[in-house]
Amino acid sequence: VNPSVRSHEPRPLGREFFAGDATDVAPVLLNKVVATTIGGVTVSARIVEVEAYAGAADPASHAFRGPTPRNATMFGPPGRLYVYFTYGMHWCANVVCGTHGEAQAVLLRGAAPLGGLEVLRARRPKARRDRDLLRGPARLCQGLGIDRTYDGADLIDRRGVVVIIDDATPPPAAPVRTARIGVTAAADRPWRYFVEGDPNVSGTSSQNVPVGSPP
DNA sequence: CTTTGGATCGTCT
DNA sequence: GACGATCCAAAGG
Numbered sequence: 001v002n003p004s005v006r007s008h009e010p011r012p013l014g015r016e017f018f019a020g021d022a023t024d025v026a027p028v029l030l031n032k033v034v035a036t037t038i039g040g041v042t043v044s045a046r047i048v049e050v051e052a053y054a055g056a057a058d059p060a061s062h063a064f065r066g067p068t069p070r071n072a073t074m075f076g077p078p079g080r081l082y083v084y085f086t087y088g089m090h091w092c093a094n095v096v097c098g099t100h101g102e103a104q105a106v107l108l109r110g111a112a113p114l115g116g117l118e119v120l121r122a123r124r125p126k127a128r129r130d131r132d133l134l135r136g137p138a139r140l141c142q143g144l145g146i147d148r149t150y151d152g153a154d155l156i157d158r159r160g161v162v163v164i165i166d167d168a169t170p171p172p173a174a175p176v177r178t179a180r181i182g183v184t185a186a187a188d189r190p191w192r193y194f195v196e197g198d199p200n201v202s203g204t205s206s207q208n209v210p211v212g213s214p215p
Numbered sequence: 216c217t218t219t220g221g222a223t224c225g226t227c228t
Numbered sequence: 229g230a231c232g233a234t235c236c237a238a239a240g241g
Contacts, residue, residue: 051233060233062233085224085225088234089234089235126235181234
């Protein structure tokens with residue numbers, strides 16, 4: 001074996017990690033580390049909340065009505081970042097999954113700050129508590145410095161601006177599953193996944209009740 | 216703690 | 229012309 005490759009050394013995820021269905025990739029993205037390096041400054045955070053969007057077959061997906069200039073990145077190869085603008089003022093980021101052309105994606109909805117706390121606080125002056133720095137898809141992008149500039153960024157490139165790292169922290173054996181937040185179409189599909197009990201998970205208490213729990 | 220209304224503009228109908 | 233894969237401050241329990 002190559003002694004320079006130690007099995008427990010943190011390493012960026014390879015392309016193959018993203019090649020599966022979004023509903024399979026989403027839960028195993030939990031507890032991975034996302035890091036951005038912008039202007040020579042690196043911040044990192046542990047992913048604690050995601051949602052799967054299953055491409056053309058998913059009425060809630062931006063890809064449901066076919067390719068457009070906005071969603072072009074989703075229709076490209078897996079392992080890239082799909083960044084979109086919404087509500088006239090917010091950016092949100094997805095990881096493209098599946099095979100080229102399937103337009104599957106996982107929305108990054110919440111993360112626990114790890115490194116670069118001072119930078120995160122500076123980028124998120126309205127966050128009163130550190131648990132609000134990256135809690136929610138638009139806040140996450142604001143804290144990590146993600147905007148339109150990084151739509152299409154390749155996550156595989158170790159020297160890229162955005163990487164997702166496996167630091168050997170396993171995903172939860174049983175993530176909490178709920179309906180996706182803010183979507184009206186296909187509300188019956190429980191494709192939101194989060195780390196139970198983590199304070200950096202978005203949503204209200206009623207939105208965070210797992211599917212199938214007794215009334 | 217929860218609920219409510221306003222902000223704000225790119226995108227597609 | 230209508231609508232968001234949202235956030236925030238304010239107000240009420």
